[in-house]
Amino acid sequence: MDDLEAIKQLKYRYLRALDTKNWEVFEGTLTPDVTGDxxxxxxxxxxxxxxxxxxxxxxxAVITEHRVAHPEIDVEGDEATGRWYLQDRVIVPDFKFMLIGAAFYDDRYRRTDEGWRICGTGYDRTYEAKMSLDDVPSFALDVGPAIRID
Structure with missing residues (x-):
């Protein structure tokens, strides 16, 4: 697998682990000295x-959905940078709250003995839209088995 594809798969794994709350896999996508902003x-x-x-x-109790697209990845030896367009949604049923937003992720990656890992991540928001689920009387939520609750 080439470096670009490996970095894309790393980012997708990071987001899947975050949304399914698989903290072991999530941790494995990051270097010990990762920075987040x-x-x-x-x-x-x-x-x-x-x-x-x-x-x-x-x-x-928090349902999240993170989708990234349009990667701009530059690899220089054992380090790389990436910029991704993010669309996300956060639903907190207990507070009858939903957020929909977008941002641009800026990541730094480092090749390790285990493969590429994220060593810096963060984003700049382009917008956030917040709403009360009381404003959407027909809103119903079913959570599938992919979400870990342990």
Missing amino acids: YGSSLKFTTRDELVGFMRESVGP
């Missing part, structure tokens, strides 16, 4: 910090 109030300097935050804040 999701705006002024969400910054991380280690894998333990980033994974711990996601595990706590995106638990079983």
Whole structure:
């Protein structure tokens, strides 16, 4: 597999693990020294910090959907950068809340003995639309078996 395809699969695995709450797989996509920058109030300097935050804040009561497209990936030896267009949705039924948004991910990747890993990630939002599920009286939610709740 070439480097571009390996990096694409890594990003897709990162998002699948996040949305299915498979924290072991999610952790495995990141280097120990990964940095995360999701705006002024969400910054991380280690894998333990980033994974711990996601595990706590995106638990079983939070449904997420992350889709990326239009990758712009540049590989230089054992390092690479990537920019992705993100569309995401967050549903929190207990609070009758839904967010729909878009952003541009900026990632840094490093080739390791285990293959490519994310060593820096974050995004710049282009928009967020928030709504109360009370405003959508017909809203119903069924969660499939792919979501881990352990």
